[in-house]
Amino acid sequence: MKEDPNKKIKNRTMPDCTILPVLGYTNVAEAIEWLCSRFGFKERWRVGDHRAQLAIGNGAIVVTEQQNNNRGSVLMCVDNADAHYKNAVKQGARILSEPQNFPFGERQYTAEDPGGHHWTFSQSIKDVAPEEWGGVTAKQE
Secondary structure, eight states, X not given: OOXXXXXXXXXXXXXXXXXXXXXXXXXXXXXHHHHHXXXXXXXXXXXXXXXXXXXXXXXXXXXXXXXXXXXXEEEEXXXXXXXXXXXXXXXXXXXXXXXXXXXXXXXXXXXXOTTSOEEEEEEEOSOOOGGGGTOEEOXXX
């Protein structure tokens, strides 16, 4: 039986918000500590020393190791990554990576906007605990 691509799936790895800024830092651990202590973020999960997700209110950010002087991008949750991708292609978007499934329970593709910003569009396709793909869920206080 084929799964309905429009069925909304809740994934423990992803927060319940639509837009997640992805911010690059030279030292991820220091950035996490700084953002949590000064701005009130709470760590949701971390993978190694290069990536983490921090939550605040009903929003979240991704903190990642800075790559090629790229200080930020955007992760946007969508209901159907394939349909979103097809529309973006039809409208002439510059596609950097086609839709693909990832072990953390998301189907994603990435495009570039006219300003050179990277946008990753993500659909939850499976509920996966961070520990199942190499992450560690943060202990809640």
